[in-house]
Amino acid sequence: TSQIDTVWAGKQVYYYNETDSTNIRAKQLGEEGAPHGTLAVADQQNAGRGRRGRGWESPKGCSIYMSILLRPEIPPVKAPMLTLVMALSVAEGLKESTELDVEIKWPNDIVLNGKKLVGILTEMSTEIDYINHVVIGVGINVNMTGLPKELSEKATSLRLETGRIVKRSPIIAAVMRSFEKNYSLFLETQDLEKMQEEYNSLLVNREKEVRILGAKEQYNAYALGVNKEGELLVRRGDGTTEAVFAGEVSVRGV
Numbered sequence: 001t002s003q004i005d006t007v008w009a010g011k012q013v014y015y016y017n018e019t020d021s022t023n024i025r026a027k028q029l030g031e032e033g034a035p036h037g038t039l040a041v042a043d044q045q046n047a048g049r050g051r052r053g054r055g056w057e058s059p060k061g062c063s064i065y066m067s068i069l070l071r072p073e074i075p076p077v078k079a080p081m082l083t084l085v086m087a088l089s090v091a092e093g094l095k096e097s098t099e100l101d102v103e104i105k106w107p108n109d110i111v112l113n114g115k116k117l118v119g120i121l122t123e124m125s126t127e128i129d130y131i132n133h134v135v136i137g138v139g140i141n142v143n144m145t146g147l148p149k150e151l152s153e154k155a156t157s158l159r160l161e162t163g164r165i166v167k168r169s170p171i172i173a174a175v176m177r178s179f180e181k182n183y184s185l186f187l188e189t190q191d192l193e194k195m196q197e198e199y200n201s202l203l204v205n206r207e208k209e210v211r212i213l214g215a216k217e218q219y220n221a222y223a224l225g226v227n228k229e230g231e232l233l234v235r236r237g238d239g240t241t242e243a244v245f246a247g248e249v250s251v252r253g254v
């Protein structure tokens with residue numbers, strides 16, 4: 001990857017032809033003292049991961065697998081909002097570099113034509129009440145021409161949607177530029193106040209019926225948009241409004 005025109009986000013890039021997972025690499029760089037904004041990028045992952053121990057399909061040469069190391073001076077409870085800051089930045093970066101109408105599926109996926117194009121996985125290392133570091137991993141399906149059978153219905157790649165081969169480095173640079181901007185907006189208020197409107201404007205679930213899959217209950221509700229804490233506001237059948245926290249539920253379109 002050539003130099004990225006940012007101040008700190010992705011200024012220092014570690015590139016791997018093949019690795020287990022870029023989140024593991026970024027975490028290790030963090031433990032070795034690498035600076036805020038260091039980026040690990042791989043051409044292939046052998047153990048790409050998703051949320052809740054699920055896997056991330058990571059074939060060689062056709063996608064973006066990258067993880068950024070952050071050292072945010074915020075209380076650990078605020079770190080999950082960084083996932084939404086990244087989701088917005090990936091959406092903006094993809095729109096800028098590809099001119100495609102990507103949308104955000106709350107909290108952390110990017111979809112194109114209703115299919116999953118990007119996954120984001122945030123992990124953090126904390127001491128009792130402060131953050132050592134946060135790693136945000138981003139997997140973007142770029143030039144995959146096919147997907148495993150179980151994914152082919154619900155996932156896609158830029159190439160599958162456009163029929164063209166897409167260059168990866170301009171996307172990485174655009175996402176890093178967007179993230180650098182949005183991260184400083186986030187630090188100003190330590191919440192999503194300054195990004196809420198834009199995030200909601202890109203939200204695929206907005207003003208749609210969704211199914212909330214929580215540990216305790218599952219129900220259908222009408223999604224209104226996110227609040228400044230990044231929770232999804234939903235209206236239930238009985239007319240009450242509820243804020244749903246991303247760590248606790250999955251959301252499906254119905």
Ligand code: ATP
Pocket residue numbers: 049050051052054055056057058108109116117118119120121139141151155156250251
């Ligand atoms: P969900 O959409 O089920 O709520 P999630 O956000 O909890 O998913 P992620 O961590 O984003 O899950 O991604 C893991 C899931 O994404 C896997 O269980 C698999 O179904 C799907 N997946 C795996 N690899 C890819 C890929 N390359 N592209 C799109 N989807 C993938």
